[in-house]
Amino acid sequence: MTATTTGVVPVAKRAGVGWGDLAWLTWRQHRWAIAGLVAGAAAVVALALVLVWRVDATGDMQGLFGRWRFISLGSVVMLAPIATGLAIAVFWAAPVLAREYEQRTHLVVWSQDITPTRWLTGKVVLLGVPAVAVAVGVGLAARALVDSINATSDRPVFELFAMPAFEAVPLVQTAYAAFGFALGLAFSAVTRRTVLSMGLTLGAFIGVRVVVAGLWRPNFQTPLFKVEPYDAYRQQWDGPGDGSWVVNSGFSDAAGNEVDYPACSNTVDQAAYAKCMNDNNVLFFTQYHPADRLVPFQLFESAIFLVLAAGLLALAFARVRRARRI
């Protein structure tokens, strides 16, 4: 041992570990995941703004950029509101705790002068807030594109109740991002395995989104009901076009009771078909949500995902705070 004394560099003492320190740690550990997602989201937002500018300038969405059809570029943008929350869940949140457990580094970081709860709070804030910001940016850009494209036509190109237009608003995007982040974190805390946690997060995120969007969303409120004769119904063959959302339709009698398909299929033309239907007293019923339910539905859907996010976050914190195994 040389005669070096410890007086050369003074021993540093301070009152607490600050946010700057946690920010340094978070960036140092997750910089590639952060940079990747932020770059991807920035590219999507830039593309959306270019498309908005192009559509607004030409009023046309068919011949975008020569032989590039709208659908090829626009669909990339419109995938973003669906994929952002998922990417945050799988690539940002799912590895956070799992990788620490897997490499045993949780024992290192929690042995420093920081409690597990404070450490996790740091991660949640320093990754979660940027995650929500990215999602809001994507939501705003996609929304602008939806509005722009819908303005070129009398009938909406994107049905506002349908995916992806329903999702492409900042509030819903925020809820998905928060849910995805909490879901990844919870699986991360429970499984303690990175790949497993990423896989389960992927499956569960898609599963919950499908169940809520496909099964629950049509029933957020009791749909309105109307019965029309065949002629009136035929005029709005591909939907009412007034921004309302048809969730169910079929054959019925005048009282609205569902009936079997009548034996009119062998008629020679439309007029005879209509007459056959009328003769059999067959009408058409529609269950639908009017356009003014759009925002309440988006609020309700956001609330569902935010409540789920809060529960999952609480689970992750409970797991970390009360360690039953190391």
Next chain:
Amino acid sequence: MSTAVETTDGAAVAVRAQGLGKRYRAKWALRECTFELPAGRVAALVGANGAGKTTLMTVLAGLLDADEGSAGAAGRVAFVSQEKPVYRTFSAADMLRFGARLNLVWDEARARRWLARFEIPLDRPCGKLSGGQQAQVAFALAIGSRPDVLMLDEPLANLDPLARREVTAELLSEVDETGMTVLLSTHVVAELSGVADHLLLLAHGRLLTGGDLDELLGRHVSYTGPRSEAPPALGGIVEARHTDNQSTFLVELPEGQPRPVVAGPWVERPLTLEDYVLAQLEATRKGARA
């Protein structure tokens, strides 16, 4: 880091456990564990594999919740787990930055001195270092945080024999300079001679014995003589071994009495730490079988 400054009888206690118990599902890994470790000691936590050493250490370090009883350490605790984990993508310099940012007290010079002493490159990712080098980075981090209590789980496990001796020596010089308390676990008792001055002996999740090492060894004596059913002096028989014409007894002398003098065919031999620990562990194993 847990902080619970406690003192009894005027003597500073660095680590205390009171009826500590911890179970994994139905199986108790640790039970009725009570001890006090005075400040400034180098204590060895010894036990067979699976005796509960790691469980006890992580509970004491505040990383694991006990199921019963309580534990506390006075001041700041640094813990280095068995695997000597480090962030694989961090360089050794990053690990020191990590230590500086996440600790209230940070002694950069001390941490750098440790790394320099063991010739650890500062700029390579820890994932590319050897297991022994990673262990040195983990030690440097723990030393640099200037803990009041340093807990090391199997600190010498993945070091070569030379490094073991050097690490032990460095550790003792750090203890001399800083006055910290050290608790280190091991199942290789031979490594401990000349290092530890306090012993905690763990078997099957229970604390067999604990206390000042010199006092413990002084209370015990080993007798070798002609084959016999009983030792030449009164006391509790910890271990008795017989060959055809020779008997060896390890006897715990009764407290508060002068050391008996034996003569004749009996030879009295001072006890080494290793003899003592092995005899104790052997006894519990026989007890468990019976």
